[in-house]
C-alpha cells in the first residue's frame with residue numbers, strides 16, 4: 335500500500351526539514367493518510383494497544399532500574415525498598431508487574447485474531463513470523479524480569495526453566511552452565527538476567543519497527559480476508575483508525591488500572607514475597623499465567639527431552655502456520671467448519687492453561703476415582719493435558735493442512751465494500 | 763573474536779575455585795537429615811535408620827530407571843550415612859525428605875519419587891540423586907568437594 339505520498343509541508347520549517355530528513359512525511363504517510371480497510375473491527379485495535387504496553391513497560395522499567403539492586407543479597411530488599419520507601423515506587427512497580435500481564439492478554443488476543451482472519455496467509459508470512467519473533471522475545475523478557483525480585487518463585491522458576499535446556503543431549507549442560515555462570519542459579523545468573531532484561535525490550539522495539547514496516551508494505555488484512563480493490567474499500571488511518579484505537583486503548587487502560595489499583599497481586603504468587611532460599615522449593619511451583627499452557631504441554635509428556643521438544647514445538651507450529659494452512663480462503667468468516675475447529679482450539683488453549691496451574695495428579699472431577707491408564711488416573715490433570723496437547727498439535731498439523739483441501743467454504747464477497755454496503759451477509 | 767564474549771558467560775575463576783565444606787555429623791540424629799548449601803546447590807546429609815537401609819537394600823533387585831545397588835551409594839561400612847546433591851534430576855527442584863511412595867524423597871514440582879537410597883523409582887526424573895565427591899575425615903566428620 336506504499337503508494338505515492340500526499341504529504342504537503344505547511345510552513346517554511348517543515349519544507350526545509352522535508353528536503354533533509356522527511357520524518358514528517360513518514361508519519362503523515364504511515365499514520366494519517368495511510369489507507370486502512372473500512373471494515374476493521376475492535377479485534378484490530380490490539381496492535382496499537384501492544385505498542386502502548388511496550389512503551390509503558392520501558393518507561394516504568396527504566397524508573398525501576400534506578401532503584402533496583404541486581405545482586406543476590408540486595409535484589410529482594412531493593413524491591414521491598416521500592417514498595418515502601420521510594421515515592422510512588424509501589425505504583426510504578428505495580429504498573430510494571432501488571433503491565434507484563436496486560437501485555438500478554440493483548441498479545442494473545444492479537445494472535446487469536448490473526449489465526450481467525452487468516453492474517454498469516456500470503457502475502458503476510460513475513461509479517462506473521464516477525465510477530466512470532468516478538469512473542470518469543472516477550473516471553474524471554476518476561477521470564478527474566480520475573481527472576482529479578484529474587485523471591486522464592488523467581489528463584490525456583492529460574493532453576494526449573496534453565497534446567498529445561500539441560501534436557502538437550504550433548505550441548506544441554508554446556509548451555510545451562512553458560513546461562514548460570516556457575517553450578518547453580520546464583521549471583522552471576524541474576525546479573526546477566528538483569529542486563530538482558532534491560533536490553534531485550536529495545537530489541538523488541540526494533541522488531542516492532544520491522545513488523546510495522548512489513549505491515550505497511552502488504553497492507554492490513556481485514557475481517558473478510560479480501561484485499562482492498564478500490565478507494566471505496568479503504569478509509570484514511572486518521573481519523574478512523576486513530577479514534578477507534580484510542581477508544582480501545584482507553585477501555586484497555588481501565589482494565590489495566592483496575593488491576594493496578596484494586597488487585598495488584600491477583601495475577602502473582604504469594605510465594606514471591608518470600609526471599610529466595612535455594613534450599614527449599616515452594617510446595618506448589620507454577621510459572622506466571624501466560625506460560626501455563628506451555629507448562630502443561632511440558633508436563634503432559636512423561637519423557638524429559640520429549641517434553642521440552644513438545645513445548646518448543648508448540649511455538650514452532652506458529653512459525654510454520656503460513657505453510658500448514660492449505661485453504662484458499664483467508665478469513666474463517668467464510669469457513670464454517672474451520673470456525674468450529676478454531677473455537678475448540680481456543681478452548682483447548684484455555685484448558686491447557688488451567689492444567690498448567692494444577693498438580694498433575696489432582697482429580698479434574700473431585701473425589702471421582704476412575705482407573706489408572708499407564709501411569710496416572712484417567713480423571714487427572716495429566717490426562718486432561720495430554721488430550722488437549724494432542725488437539726493443540728492436531729489443529730496445526732492435521733486440521734489446517736487437511737481441512738483446506740476438503741472443506742466447502744461459503745461464498746466470499748467480491749470486494750470489502752459489497753457486504754458492508756449492501757447484501758444481507760451475516761456479520762460475526 | 764566472538765569467543766571472549768561467549769566465554770565470559772562461563773563460570774569465573776573464583777566460582778571455579780571449587781569450594782569444599784566440612785560437616786560435623788554428630789549434629790544429625792538417626793532418621794534426620796540436614797540440608798546445607800554447597801556451591802549454591804542444596805546438599806543432603808541423611809542419617810538413615812537401620813529400617814531405611816534395609817528397605818533400600820531389599821529393593822536392590824527391583825526394576826528402576828537408573829539401577830544401582832545401595833552399597834554403591836554410600837561409603838563402605840558407613841551405610842547409615844547418605845550424602846547427596848539435593849537437586850531433583852528432573853528440573854532441579856529440592857525434593858522433600860521422607861515423602862513419596864518409597865519414603866525417601868518426594869519432589870513436589872512434577873512428582874518424582876526417590877527411595878531411601880536416593881534412587882529414582884517413579885516420576886519424570888531420569889536419574890538417581892547424585893552422590894558428590896566426599897570423604898570421611900574422621901568417624902564424625904565429612905568433607906564434601
Ligand code: HEM
Pocket residue numbers: 388391392393394395396397398399402413427430431434437472475476477479480481482483531532535536538602
Ligand atoms: C517487554 C517489556 C517488559 C516486560 C514484559 C517486563 C516484565 C517484567 C516482569 C514480569 C517483572 C517482574 C515484576 C515483579 O513481579 O516484581 C519485571 C521486573 C523488572 N523489570 Fe521489566 N519488563 C519489560 C521491560 C523492562 C525494561 C525496558 C526495563 C528497564 C529499562 C525493565 C526493568 C525491570 C526491573 C528493574 C525489574 C525489577 C523490579 C521489580 O521486580 O519490580 N523492564 N519486568
Ligand code: FES
Pocket residue numbers: 850851852853854855869870871872873874885886887
Ligand atoms: S523437578 Fe523434580 S520432578 Fe520435576
